[in-house]
Amino acid sequence: MRWGVLGCSAIAERRALPALHEIHGSEITGVASRTPERAERFAAEHGGTAMTYQQLIDSPEVDAIYLSLPNSLHFEWAERALRAGKHVLCEKPMTVSAERTDALVALADERGLVLRENFAFLHHPQHHVVRELVTRGRLGRLRTFSSAFGIPSPKPGDIRYDPELGAGSLLDVGVYPIRAAQLMLGDGLTVAGATLRVDADTGVDMAGHALLVSENGVFADLEFGFQHSYRSRYALWGDAAQLSLERAFTPPAEHRPLLRVEEQDHAEEFVLDAAHQFRESFASFATAVREGPSAEVERPWLRAARETARLVEAIQGVAVRVRQRGAVPS
Structure with a gap:
């Protein structure tokens, strides 16, 4: 499973990417940041190619997006990723409004894609x-x-x-x-x-x-x-x-x-x-992608995201x- 990292945040650097490297069969193929220099540094340390946001979304070498941009940018880039056929693991909160969260949930359900809000604690x-x-x-x-x-x-x-x-x-x-x-x-x-x-x-x-x-x-x-x-x-x-x-x-x-x-x-x-x-959060998400989204498994995640919003x-x-x-x- 090929991951694209959209947003070189502190949580991505400290917690998420080290965990991602431990997931069997997963690799980072693309990294995007607001600044090219930061994307280059992340790519050198964690793997993949430094890209712009849109290049990452469009890349045929990326199956799923780990999104850790500032909160107000979650909706735009998660929506673009879903429309491009990418699965999305989005850092919390999924968006800054209930209306936008509902829209992403509907889009993921319609496209048969895995969309989850990364509350890692739920996997403990x-x-x-x-x-x-x-x-x-x-x-x-x-x-x-x-x-x-x-x-x-x-x-x-x-x-x-x-x-x-x-x-x-x-x-x-x-x-x-x-x-x-x-x-x-x-x-x-x-x-x-x-x-x-x-x-x-x-x-x-x-x-x-x-x-x-x-x-x-x-x-x-x-x-x-x-x-x-x-x-x-x-x-x-x-x-x-x-x-x-x-x-x-x-x-x-x-x-x-x-x-x-x-x-x-x-x-x-x-x-x-x-x-x-x-x-455990990344492993669960990767399993859902590999096995194909199951409504029985994914709809509780989507319903919970809507309820939180x-x-x-x-x-x-x-x-x-x-x-x-x-x-x-x-």
Whole structure:
């Protein structure tokens, strides 16, 4: 399977391309960046030929695109790739609007192509263990899901502060707790309330908090932001016990997750196997391409992407905005 890398981002360099090299039968045949020099450097380090964006899309030597451009460019270039017959693994968020996500989903379905949003954490087996415990009734009747993903402020000039490029903490880190809530609580979540702390000059959201409710009345309490010490966790609270998981979204490949289940007078800990979630994400995508897109397999991915986009827009629509001067570092 021949990959084209569209966008030489930090996440591509640090996490994605090293993982891609570990996928049997996969090779990088093309690399495109906004600047030729960066594309040449990536090609020298990771393989393939440096190209322009359009050359990569048109290349007969590319079967699938790994897309890691700024958020606001995802729709245009994913659409071009799909129309050119390429499969697309797109870094989250798939687009910056529900309407555009719907359009890409419809196009991929129509063309019989694999289109996925690269939430690598979904491929870590720790979450399957959590879901199994919940399904077995280990926590009793589930009442609340809570999740937080926060990181220290990116450096001045980072594209995540540029409103023209789809900036903001909601689209960058907030989508992780949202997608985790979907994983644990299913479809049909509604947004009961939200608040966003925004930079007064740019309007970029720097942090936020949202309350969602599932169809059967379970609350989802979600926090996210760029103004924090690092935190990546979720917890489930039932009427019999509670479960917590740290480093839920970006665990290193060698990290052995620790699940903690607490009851009123008893606590139990489970040490799980380490897993390379980026490698698993690429391997799963490559398998789907090689075997041919199956509606049974791919439609849940497409439906989840649409649901994430809908929830993001709902949060943006109801959020109370708290304005802060000088929130973006200069």
